Structures are given as C-alpha cells and as structure tokens.
Amino acid sequence: MQQYIAQLNEAQQAPVFQKDGPMIIIAGAGSGKTRVLTVRISYLMSLGVDAFNILALTFTNKAAREMKKRIADIVGNNEAKNLWMGTFHSVFAKILRIEAEKLGYPSNFTIYDTQDSVRLISAIIKEMQLDKDIYKPKQVYSRISSYKNSLITVKAYFNNPELMEADAMSKKPRMGEIYQNYVERCFKSGAMDFDDLLLKTNELLNRFPDVLAKYQDRFRYILVDEYQDTNHSQYLIVRALSDRFQNICVVGDDAQSIYAFRGANINNILNFQKDYDNVKTYRLEQNYRSTKNIVEAANSIIDKNKTKLDKVVWTANDFGPKIKVHRSLTDGEEGRFVAGEIFEQKMRNQLMNGQFAILYRTNAQSRAMEDALRKRDIPYRIYGGLSFYQRKEIKDVLSYLRLVINPKDEEALVRVINYPARGIGDTTVEKLTVAANHYKRSIFEVMEHIDKIDLKLNAGTKQKLQDFVTMIKSFQVINEQQDAFVLTEHVAKKTGLIQELKKDATPEGIARIENIETLMGGIKDFIEGQKEVDGARGALSEFLEDVALATDLDNDTGDDDRVALMTIHLAKGLEFPYVFVVGMEEDLFPSAMSLNTRSELEEERRLFYVALTRAEHQAYLTYAQSRYRWGKLTDAEPSRFIEEIDDQYLEYINPMDRGGYTYKPSIDLDIFGDIDKSKLRLSKPVAGIPPKTYGEEPSSSANIRKLKPVSGSAPAAGNLFDNKLAVGNVVMHERFGRGEIVNMEGVGADRKAEIKFEVGGIKKLLLRFAKLDVI
Ligand code: ATP
Ligand code: MG
Numbered sequence: 001m002q003q004y005i006a007q008l009n010e011a012q013q014a015p016v017f018q019k020d021g022p023m024i025i026i027a028g029a030g031s032g033k034t035r036v037l038t039v040r041i042s043y044l045m046s047l048g049v050d051a052f053n054i055l056a057l058t059f060t061n062k063a064a065r066e067m068k069k070r071i072a073d074i075v076g077n078n079e080a081k082n083l084w085m086g087t088f089h090s091v092f093a094k095i096l097r098i099e100a101e102k103l104g105y106p107s108n109f110t111i112y113d114t115q116d117s118v119r120l121i122s123a124i125i126k127e128m129q130l131d132k133d134i135y136k137p138k139q140v141y142s143r144i145s146s147y148k149n150s151l152i153t154v155k156a157y158f159n160n161p162e163l164m165e166a167d168a169m170s171k172k173p174r175m176g177e178i179y180q181n182y183v184e185r186c187f188k189s190g191a192m193d194f195d196d197l198l199l200k201t202n203e204l205l206n207r208f209p210d211v212l213a214k215y216q217d218r219f220r221y222i223l224v225d226e227y228q229d230t231n232h233s234q235y236l237i238v239r240a241l242s243d244r245f246q247n248i249c250v251v252g253d254d255a256q257s258i259y260a261f262r263g264a265n266i267n268n269i270l271n272f273q274k275d276y277d278n279v280k281t282y283r284l285e286q287n288y289r290s291t292k293n294i295v296e297a298a299n300s301i302i303d304k305n306k307t308k309l310d311k312v313v314w315t316a317n318d319f320g321p322k323i324k325v326h327r328s329l330t331d332g333e334e335g336r337f338v339a340g341e342i343f344e345q346k347m348r349n350q351l352m353n354g355q356f357a358i359l360y361r362t363n364a365q366s367r368a369m370e371d372a373l374r375k376r377d378i379p380y381r382i383y384g385g386l387s388f389y390q391r392k393e394i395k396d397v398l399s400y401l402r403l404v405i406n407p408k409d410e411e412a413l414v415r416v417i418n419y420p421a422r423g424i425g426d427t428t429v430e431k432l433t434v435a436a437n438h439y440k441r442s443i444f445e446v447m448e449h450i451d452k453i454d455l456k457l458n459a460g461t462k463q464k465l466q467d468f469v470t471m472i473k474s475f476q477v478i479n480e481q482q483d484a485f486v487l488t489e490h491v492a493k494k495t496g497l498i499q500e501l502k503k504d505a506t507p508e509g510i511a512r513i514e515n516i517e518t519l520m521g522g523i524k525d526f527i528e529g530q531k532e533v534d535g536a537r538g539a540l541s542e543f544l545e546d547v548a549l550a551t552d553l554d555n556d557t558g559d560d561d562r563v564a565l566m567t568i569h570l571a572k573g574l575e576f577p578y579v580f581v582v583g584m585e586e587d588l589f590p591s592a593m594s595l596n597t598r599s600e601l602e603e604e605r606r607l608f609y610v611a612l613t614r615a616e617h618q619a620y621l622t623y624a625q626s627r628y629r630w631g632k633l634t635d636a637e638p639s640r641f642i643e644e645i646d647d648q649y650l651e652y653i654n655p656m657d658r659g660g661y662t663y664k665p666s667i668d669l670d671i672f673g674d675i676d677k678s679k680l681r682l683s684k685p686v687a688g689i690p691p692k693t694y695g696e697e698p699s700s701s702a703n704i705r706k707l708k709p710v711s712g713s714a715p716a717a718g719n720l721f722d723n724k725l726a727v728g729n730v731v732m733h734e735r736f737g738r739g740e741i742v743n744m745e746g747v748g749a750d751r752k753a754e755i756k757f758e759v760g761g762i763k764k765l766l767l768r769f770a771k772l773d774v775i
Contacts (some may be wrong), residue, residue, distance in 0.1 A: 001046045004039050004074055008032070015249065015282045016040045019047060022242075022276035024227075025251040026269070028313035029298065029613035030289030033251040034573065037223050038067050040249065041083070042074040044221055051082035055219040055241070059226040059573055060551060061087055084219065088234050089194060090549045092201040096192070097545075099204055099211055108406045108541055110191040111548035115390055116411040117141055117182075117193045123414075124181045127433075134171050135178065143167075144179050148195035149231045149263040151202060154180045188442055189410040198233040205240045216244040226573060227252035227272075231263035239275065246276055254309050255302045258569060258607045260599075270309070285312045289575050289616050291320025297619075297649035298612045304644055305602045322651035323612075323619045325642060329734070331365070331583070331627035335372030338580050338622060342563060343376050345578060345618075353379055357564040357576040359611050361589040364629075365582060366565050373563060383566035389547050393501060393512040394519055398547065400491045401484075404475045405541050408442035420500040423464050431455045432465075444469070471495070484540040485523045492516060568611045579615035581608075584623040585636040608641045724774065725753060725767070734771040736760050 005013060012032050015025050016039050027033055041054060058064040064085045072080035084091060093111065100107045112120070121144075122137040147157060157163055157176050167175035186193060192200060205212045222242045224230070227250035230238070242248035250272060257266040273279045287295050295315045302308065328334040342356050358369050358380075366382055373380045388394060396419060399412035407413075414433075418424040429443075435455055436443045446453060447465045457465075471494065479487050492498050501513050526543050551570075564576065583589055590604035612619055623638045642650075725731075729741045731753075739757035746752045751767045765772070 001043060001074065004042065008036065008039060009286060011282065011284050011286070012036050012039075015280075016043050018280060019044065020245075020247050021278060021280065022246050022248045022272075023250075023280040023282060024269070024272045025249070025282045025284065026253065026309060026311065027251070027282075027284035028253055028287065028311050029256060029610070030287040030295075030315075030575070031284035031313065032286075032288060033253070033284065034063070034067070034225055036284070037225055037249070037251060038070045039074075041067075041221075041223065042071050045071075045075050045079055049221060051079050052084075053218060053220040054083055054223070055091065055221070056083065056085040056223045057088055057091065057225065057238075058086065059229070061090060061549070062551075063225065063573060064090075087549070088230075088237070089197050090545075092237065093197050093545060093549060095215065096197060096200055096204070099208075102208060102211065103200055103204060104187070105192070105200075106190045106406065106408075108190070110189065110402055110406045110409040110412065111197070111545065112186065112191045112193045112411060113390065113548060114141070114194070115395070116191075120185060120411055121178065121182055123433075124178055124185065128174065128178065128181070130174060130178075135174075140172075140175070140178055143172075143175065144182060145193075145195050146263055147179065148193075148199045149233045151199065151233060151236070153199075154183050185410065185437075188408065188436070188440060190406050190408040190442070191411070195233070198231075198237065201237055202233055202240075205237065212240060213244075215241055220245045221247045222249070224248075224250045225252075226256075228254055228257040228266060228269045229259040229264040229572075230268050231259075232265055232268075233263075235265065235268045242276075248276065253311075255305070255311070255606055256572065256610050256613075258572065258603060258610055260603050266307075283311070285314060287313050287315040288317075290315060290613060291317050291617060293320050293322055293649050294612060294615050294619055297323055297645045298609055300646050300649070301605060301612065301641065301644055302609045305605055307599065307602055321618050323621060323645070323649055324651050324653055325584075326620060326622040326653040327638070328622065328624045329626065331368040331624045332371070334582060334622050334624045334627075335368035335370075336375075338369060338582060338620070339372035339376045339378060341580075341620065342373075342378055342578075351577070353561045353563045355577040356580070357566070357571065357574075357578070357614065358580045358582060359566060359568045359571050359614065360582050361568060361591060361607075362583075363567060365588075368627075369565060369582065378563055379561065380563040380565055381560075383564065384551075384570050387551065388515070388518075389550060391512075391515060393497075393515055396497060397488065397492060397516060397519060398544070400472075400475070400495055400497075401488065401540060402544060403444075403472050404479050404487070404491075405544060407444040407472055410436075410443055413443050416495070417468060420496040422468070422496075424461065424468070428457060428461055428465075431457065444472075479540055483527050484543050485520065485527055487540060488520060488523055492520075568607050571614050572610055575614055575616055577615075577617045578620075579611070579618070580620040580622060581611045582622045583627070584621045584639040584642055585627070586639055588627075588629075588636065589639050589641070605641065605644075725772075729774050731755060732773045732775050733757070733765075736763060738775070739763075 005016060008016065009032075012035070015023055015036055025033055025036060037056065041056060044054060045051060056064070056067065058067060064087065068080055068083060068085055071083065096103075096105075096109070097107050100109055118137050118141050121140050122132070125132060125135045125137060125140070147153075147163075152160070152163065154176070157179060164173075164176060167173065186196070205215070219241050222238065224238060229252075238248065238250075250269070252269050254266055254269050257264060257269070260266065273281065290298075292315055295313055295317075299313055326334075326337055328337055338358060342353075345351055345356075346353070358366075360366065360369075363384060370380065370382070389398065396416055399409075399415045402409045402412040403416070414429060417429060432443045432446050432455070435446045435453055439446065447469050450457070450462050450465050475487065475491055475494075478490055482490075498513070498516070501509060501516070503509075504512070523543060526546065530539070530542070568581070581589075587595075589608070590601055594600040594604045621639075621642055623642070624636060626633050626635050628634075725741060725744065727741050727744060730738065731741060732738055733755070736755075736757045737759055739755040741753050742756050742762065743754035744751070745754075752764055753767060753770070753772075754762060754764045756762045
C-alpha cells in the first residue's frame with residue numbers, strides 16, 4: 001500500500017489519508033482526481049473497511065472496471081471483487097432488481113433503451129392521432145427525460161400549471177397525456193427506461209425508510225467521480241445514501257461540466273460545502289497528463305468563462321510541441337489531412353494507432369474521418385453512435401431473449417411477433433394493443449387468453465398467436481435448465497431468424513449472421529466470466545441487464561490497436577498522446593444551438609477545455625471552410641475558440657492563417673453596408689490592422705458574432721472588389737501559394753488577375769472565385 005501512496009504528491013495524499021467525513025476534491029483536468037479515488041479506496045480497505053461497505057460511482061462502466069482492476073492490483077482480487085462500483089445506472093439497476101416488487105415491478109423488469117423508448121412514444125403519438133411534426137418523438141422523449149431527472153412525476157406534472165403552460169406555449173398541449181400514457185405503458189410492460197432507474201431509486205429511498213436505512217448502513221463510504229455532471233436525481237440519491245455516515249467523497253472539475261443539456265447541474269458541485277457539515281475541500285494543482293503548451297492553452301481558454309471556481313493548474317512536464325492548427329477547404333480534405341498526419345506521425349515516431357484519438361462535436365462528423373482512414377488503411381474504432389447491441393439483427397435476437405425473461409415486454413414483443421414473418425399482421429397487433437390497453441394488461445397476457453376475448457380474429461390468426469405464446473414458453477423451460485448460450489442458439493434456430501438471414505447472400509446479409517455469431521461469443525464470455533466470479537450458471541437476465549446498460553465504450557477490450565473516434569462528451573476522463581479536435585468551426589463548435597445565452601456558450605467552452613485536455617503530447621485543431629451539413633454544402637468560418645487561444649501556443653500549418661483577413665470571394669458582399677458573418681470569413685488579424693472587429697462575446701440573444709464593418713482604410717476590400725488589388729501586389733493563394741500580380745483585366749464579375757506564382761508559373765484567375773490575400 002505504502003508504495004502506491006508514495007506515488008502520489010502531497011496534495012493528492014491528503015484526501016487519501018482523511019478516512020471519515022464529507023470531502024470534495026476540486027481540481028482541473030489531468031491532476032489525478034481519478035487516481036486519488038483509486039488509491040483512497042484501496043487505503044480504506046487496508047484500514048479494515050469492508051469492500052461491501054464501499055460504493056464508488058463512476059462515469060462509465062469502463063472507468064469502473066479499470067478502477068477495480070487497479071484496486072485489485074493493490075489489495076488483491078478477492079477483496080476488490082466485492083466492491084460496489086459502476087455507473088449510477090448500473091448500480092441502481094441492481095438495487096432495483098432486489099427491491100422491485102416494493103414498487104410494483106417484477107424483479108425481472110426489462111430496461112428499455114432509448115430506441116425502445118422513442119419507438120413507444122412514436123406509437124403513442126400515433127394512437128393519440130397527434131401530428132408527428134409537432135410532437136417529434138425524440139423531442140418528446142427528451143422532454144420526458146428531463147421531467148424524470150427533475151423528479152417531476154406525472155402527478156407532479158399535472159399539479160404544475162407552469163409546466164403545462166410551457167408545453168402549451170410550445171404547441172404541445174397534450175404533452176402531459178403522452179407522458180402519462182408512456183409511463184403507464186412502461187409499467188404495464190414491466191419495463192423501466194434509463195431515467196426510471198434513477199427516478200425509481202429515489203422513489204424507493206423516499207417511500208421505504210427501512211430500505212433507505214438498509215442501504216445507508218451498507219454503503220458507509222461513498223465516492224463519486226465526475227461529480228460536476230450529476231443531475232438532480234443522482235444528486236438526491238447520493239445525498240440520501242450518505243446522510244447517516246456522511247462519509248462522502250466527491251471529485252470533480254467545474255470546468256468540465258458538460259452535461260447541462262441532459263440535466264446535469266453544476267450547482268451540485270458548487271453547493272457541496274453547504275450540503276454537509278464540516279466539509280473538507282482539497283485542491284490539486286499539478287497536471288501530470290499534458291505538456292505545458294496544452295495545459296497553458298487550456299487555462300487560457302477556460303479563463304474566458306465568467307462562471308467558474310478559481311483554480312490553478314500547472315505542470316512540470318515539458319513545453320512539448322505547439323498545438324497545430326489546420327484549415328482545409330472541405331470536410332473531406334480535413335479527413336485526408338488527419339489520416340495523413342496520423343500516418344506520418346506513426347512512421348516518424350513509431351507510434352501505435354491506439355495513441356491517437358479524433359474527437360468531434362457531433363457524431364455526423366465521423367463519416368469524413370472514416371472514409372479517409374479507410375483509404376489509408378488505418379484501423380479505427382468509433383465509439384458511440386449506434387452500438388453493437390442496437391443493430392437490427394442483434395436487437396431481434398435480444399428481443400426474443402427479453403421475452404423469455406419478461407413476456408410482458410411490449411417493445412420486444414411488437415418487434416418480433418411477426419419477424420420472421422409468421423402471418424401476424426399489423427391489424428392484429430393493433431387489435432391486441434387496444435385490448436391490452438383496455439384491460440390494463442400486457443399484450444402477451446391478452447394473447448394467452450385469446451380464446452376468451454372477442455377481437456374478431458379468425459381461427460387461423462388465433463392459432464398463430466397461440467403458437468407464438470407456446471414457443472416463448474418453451475424457451476422459458478429451456479432457460480430454466482440450460483445456460484444462456486444454449487438457449488440463444490436454440491432461439492436463433494427455432495424462431496427461424498438464422499434461416500431468414502441466410503436468404504440474404506449479400507455482404508451485408510453475411511455480416512449480419514457474423515454479428516449474431518459475435519453476440520453468441522459475447523454470451524459465452526459472459527458465462528465464463530460469471531463462473532469465475534461466483535460459480536453462477538450465467539443467468540440470461542444478468543446478461544441482458546449488462547447489455548441494456550452497456551455503452552460502446554464499455555465493450556472496448558483494448559485488445560486491438562485502433563485509432564479512437566468519438567464525440568468530446570464521450571471522451572471525458574480519457575487521455576491519449578495525440579488528439580485531433582476536428583470541425584473547429586463556428587456554428588458547429590460552438591454549436592449553433594448554444595449561442596443564445598452566455599451560459600450555453602460557456603458550456604461549449606468547457607467542452608472545448610475537455611477536448612484539449614485529453615491530449616498528453618500533441619493536440620491538433622482542424623477546421624474546414626465548407627462542409628456538408630443537413631445534406632447541403634455550407635460555408636464555415638473558424639471557431640472563435642481557436643482565436644481565444646494565445647498565439648504563442650499555436651502553430652498554423654497553413655502559414656497564411658496567421659493574420660490577415662481571408663475572404664470567400666465567391667459571394668457578393670456590400671462592404672459599405674452591414675456585413676454579416678454568413679458572407680465573411682475572418683481569420684486572425686495581423687499587426688497593424690485593427691484587431692478583432694467583432695464585439696464581445698454574445699451576451700444574451702446575439703447568436704452570431706457581431707462583425708463591425710471596418711471603416712476607412714479597411715483591408716476589407718480584399719480581392720473581390722479588386723480596387724485594392726494592383727499589378728505588383730504580392731498575394732497568397734490558398735492552393736498555389738505566393739505569387740505576384742503581373743496583369744489585371746476585365747470588370748466586375750469578370751475581373752481577372754494574372755499572377756506569377758513562385759511554384760507553378762503564371763495563372764489567370766477569375767477574382768470572383770480566387771481565394772487571394774494581399775501580403
Ligand atoms: P480528468 O479531469 O481528465 O478526469 P483526472 O484529474 O481524473 O483527470 P487522472 O486521470 O487521475 O486525472 O490522472 C491523469 C494522468 O496523470 C494519469 O495518467 C495518471 O496516471 C497520472 N498521474 C496522476 N497523478 C500522478 C502522480 N502523482 N505521479 C505521476 N502520474 C500521475
Ligand atoms: Mg478523471
């Protein structure tokens with residue numbers, strides 16, 4: 001133990017040595033917060049605290065697994081095994097399984113993933129005959145999610161005129177009814193969605209003091225990583241559980257709070273001192289992860305935020321290379337640059353693929369990156385997006401398995417009742433749904449009693465429904481006798497799924513069968529793992545729970561060497577030697593949707609801080625001047641975040657980017673009228689030219705950067721209005737580089753310049769299209 005403590009600096013040791021009482025560790029990125037948690041847990045155990053009495057909540061299951069592994073290295077595997085460690089969702093799903101019946105749920109309740117939830121909401125919207133363009137299912141889902149995370153139950157909703165009014169104002173007066181229907185349908189199906197896992201835990205702890213007392217007594221030491229991103233529901237759970245012993249240790253960084261859009265409340269960290277008595281606050285200041293350039297650049301960014309705790313972050317590491325900034329014409333070119341750079345860096349410095357990460361603001365950006373990486377034969381892995389378990393063929397198999405465990409599961413049932421086709425049509429399913437809603441029973445129960453209910457179904461259809469019921473029940477029998485692997489193999493064959501997929505001999509069809517084989521392999525691994533842990537049979541229900549809560553990040557075995565692609569949100573807490581932050585463009589990052597208020601913009605800036613601080617050795621910021629968005633080519637200008645970094649930390653790969661205005665001359669703009677950003681692209685101003693011509697950051701409603709027209713001798717005219725261009729001028733062209741104007745001809749839109757380039761000789765360019773800067 002001593003040796004692990006010795007590896008910490010003094011500031012890191014202090015919270016490790018404080019055994020009891022509430023404490024908060026607030027510190028910047030890379031300062032060892034997560035590491036301190038790991039050592040602290042080990043130290044508690046070395047003092048004799050039972051692993052059963054420790055609860056550690058992490059941001060991903062992967063983080064929990066890694067932490068557990070490190071603790072096992074210190075205290076031994078047998079001890080570490082008994083720790084309660086995981087995400088809020090996975091830990092409380094386990095507790096809810098134990099206590100489900102108190103809340104009226106079966107202990108084998110299903111966990112609906114987002115896809116299930118959104119599909120159910122779509123169905124409800126359809127049944128209520130509402131307009132899907134107004135009641136957009138995904139939007140409705142996130143609204144319901146935010147109610148749940150604020151502990152606004154259906155009843156609370158209908159008791160809150162303000163909420164109802166707000167929904168009515170946004171043209172959704174029937175929001176409450178959808179919410180109510182959705183909750184009833186989930187309940188009837190014996191299903192909880194992700195948010196229920198927290199909401200119901202709160203309900204459990206509130207309504208049953210004996211249950212609360214039991215878990216308070218059990219979790220005598222509670223530790224929470226990434227506390228800045230807890231939402232209200234999570235906050236209340238932690239408070240309730242830690243109330244008795246008050247041995248609560250939270251770590252976080254207000255500068256990395258990036259989940260407000262999902263209900264995370266930064267005040268949880270800011271108010272921690274008020275929530276408990278005698279809180280000890282610890283600060284860590286030394287960053288061990290990154291070079292000086294990266295640490296200092298990141299500091300300079302976060303300095304621009306007004307709402308923040310004062311913090312010092314420094315590093316004893318080398319300066320390292322400067323942050324490289326690269327501009328390209330299109331997103332395709334951006335991808336090629338990134339792939340090329342990875343290729344070269346690997347060659348030059350003997351690096352592995354796994355040392356590189358490409359981070360983006362939105363999942364859609366991965367496409368261009370993927371294309372380019374494939375062309376260069378660089379293996380990569382995308383995290384997030386559609387996870388393996390959400391692929392159609394996998395969900396189909398899993399739906400059958402879910403029905404075996406919980407036949408009430410309506411989403412699973414609707415999905416496979418007629419897949420592979422067995423002659424049970426949509427009309428029949430509709431009739432069943434109506435009957436189920438009427439009797440407040442599940443569809444499966446209606447099917448079990450189909451003889452006694454008059455749904456005007458013909459005898460053939462009734463028979464098919466009964467056959468389906470019999471088939472699921474036969475699976476249940478197998479499940480009682482065999483392990484999950486045997487059952488899944490049986491299900492895949494008996495349902496006709498495999499035969500169905502075999503009909504499709506295209507590469508995609510073959511890939512689907514391979515995916516099912518991968519799933520089978522995963523089940524086998526799971527069973528083996530379970531046997532190792534507690535000699536268990538490898539219960540199907542536990543496998544399904546793991547699957548429901550798995551994120552893509554969790555499945556990373558780290559075995560194969562690949563470049564990691566993910567959104568910045570997903571990268572929180574991780575680190576990579578080389579990091580590319582791509583798509584550094586206005587309206588993309590910061591996102592166009594976040595420019596309405598200062599606080600939204602500040603959240604984007606924190607996101608940028610998170611992105612940059614993932615890098616250990618080298619960071620790249622890249623942007624494109626145009627990219628395909630929403631199906632069309634859109635112009636883009638570089639992100640303000642690049643400009644916010646002090647120049648001393650940056651190295652521009654395209655030399656002309658450092659200073660000088662660059663125009664998009666293909667667009668007519670009236671230089672004496674209002675200039676708006678859609679027509680003008682600014683990069684860094686050079687010395688002697690008025691500095692930033694746009695005002696302060698948007699304060700409230702301004703959602704575009706205000707570009708004050710430059711008066712008088714503005715360098716503004718550029719080449720488009722050619723009055724500043726003359727024979728003899730030395731210019732810089734985007735692609736051809738430096739050259740001298742040797743001749744001018746034509747007028748207006750036809751005005752052309754003949755330029756002698758240093759490389760490539762004389763070219764005649766139409767000024768309307770040429771991208772020229774006078775230098
Ligand atoms: P983030 O805010 O990004 O989650 P963090 O504060 O949790 O970061 P860690 O991930 O714990 O930081 O640590 C960052 C890196 O620094 C890790 O690689 C860790 O092993 C290393 N590190 C932390 N403390 C020390 C130390 N005292 N000596 C050497 N390396 C350290
Ligand atoms: Mg961390």
